[in-house]
Amino acid sequence: MPIDVLGYAAKSATSELGPFTFTRRDPRPDDVVIDILYCGVCHSDIHNARNDWGGAMYPMVPGHEIIGRVSHVGSNVTRFQSGDTVGVGCMVDSCQHCKPCIKGFEQYCDEGSTYTYNGFDRHDQRPTFGGYSSKIVVSEKFVLSVPTSLELSGAAPLLCAGITTYSPLRHYKVGPHSRVAVVGLGGLGHMALKFAKAFGAEVTLFTRSAGKEADAHRLGADRIILSGDADQMASVTRQFDLIIDTVPTLHDVNPYIPTLAINGTLVLVGYLGPLVPPLNSAPLVMFGQGVAGSLIGGITETQEMLDFCGKHAITSDVEVIRIQDINAAYERMLKSDVKYRFVIEMASLNA
Template identity: 65%
Template sequence: MTQSIRSFATHAPTDRLGLFQFDRRTPRADDVAIDILFCGVCHTDIHHSRNDWGRASYPMVPGHEIVGRVTEVGESVTRFKVGSLVGVGCMVDSCKSCVNCGKGWEQYCESGSTFTYNSADRQDASPTYGGYSEAIVVSQDFVLSIPEGLDPAGAAPLLCAGITTFSPLRHWNVGPGSKVAVIGLGGLGHMALKLAKAMGAEVTLFTRSAGKEDDARRLGADHVVHSTDVAQMEAALNQFELIVDTVPYAHDLNVYMPTLVSGGTLVLVGYLGPVEPALLTGPMVLKRRAVAGSLIGGIAETQEMLDFCGVHGITADIEIIPMQDVNEAYDRMLNSDVKYRFVIDMATLKVPA
């Protein structure tokens, strides 16, 4: 039978999130039912809630950085058992048959991934509702194992911020001796620093803000370069094989391209939108530099990332909040007032709003 669930939802782009009751489906044969312990707050949650990308469907229950305990498994489930500590990230299904799904790139499914919220279930077209809720039911193929040694709250942001930065680092073969730069020190940027450092790279942070040096070095940066300082930027010319750009808004990429080595790549992971000002092609063509993009990661790669974090003791730097403070958290995120990720303690959803 279905389960009545408490959640926080928004009903329009200008609405604040508030209490919303809905029914979770009865677990199917391959489903895992999960009691949600913690859910990270991602900048994408704000974008979707406010229909910034024009694809919102309401009511919307955001949240795709989910950690919880298994409470029930379907009759065909073999990978998880009741009591397992598990995670759910940005996807809950894909076609599983296209070329990209066959490569383990479910996030690039040719018929479109089914996202954890603001999407439609592939079997019955019902809306998917995310992790700002008491419980979730997901196919075992899209459930991840959380290493027991990791703090569950700190592990929640790994399901989006972690894999979003891990995947390009792996794709471009970052390892000992690599020279990597990260643009921006926020939820994504702080994870990129930690992961690149753990992979053995020499890591530089590009920032426009003064006063971030100590924090950047604590998180793994070997060097900090102020991108508005002409002398520092000149000293950084032709240095980096890979730049991971985590900035979530339009910004000038041209200042960073000359800091790439010949054949180097700047990969965008935080911004969806037009490049403004226009990208100058000279620094790219003359030294085979590239601008690329990367979207989260596939399920197998996400599990690899979690296992890597378990070995290296990596979690996000977080501020735990009650569910009732999520609207204030959105406001603070837009003002860059968090170090470095909000995580909702879902036990507080049981407290009257």
């Protein structure tokens, strides 16, 4: 039977989030019913709730960094049982038969992946609602096992911030002989530092702000470069095999290109939109360099990332909040006033 759920929703692009009661679908044979324990707060939650990217559907229940405990499984479910600790990330379905899906890149599904919120269920066309809620119902294929060794609140952001930075590091085969730089020290950036260090790379942080040295070193950076200092930027000319650019807002990418090694690549994981000023292609051509993008990761790779985190004791640095404080958290995020990810303790829904 359908499941009644309490959550928090945005009713419009300009309204604050507030309590919202809705109904989850009647579980299907391949579904897992999850009691949500924690949900991370992603910068994209703000963009979606405020319709910054267009296409917002209201009421909207955000949240796609979900950690919970299985309460029920469908008759066809084989990988999970009641009591398991699990995660759900940015997707809850895809067509599962196109070339990207077959290759494990469900995020690039030719028919469009079904997002955890602000989407439509592929089977019954009902809107999807996210993790700012007490329960969620998800197909087994899109549920992830969470290592029992991980602290659960810190594990929640791994489902988006974690896989978003892990995936390009794996794709570009980062290892002990790699030189990696990270642009920006926020929710994504701090995870990129942790992962790059765990892969054995030499790690550099690019930042506009002085005073981040101690935190950056703690998170895995071997060196900090102030991107506004011409001498410091010149000192790292043609050094980096890979740059992970995590900045979520419009910024000039061109100053980082000279720091790429021959055949090096800068990967954008934070900003979506036109580059202003335009990208100068001359150094890319002259030194075989590239600028690329990367979107989260497929389900298999996300599970690999969680297992890697379990092995290396990697979680996100978080500030746990009550759901009642979500609007204040949004305002603080816009001011970069968090180290480094807010996570909602969903038990607060009943407070």
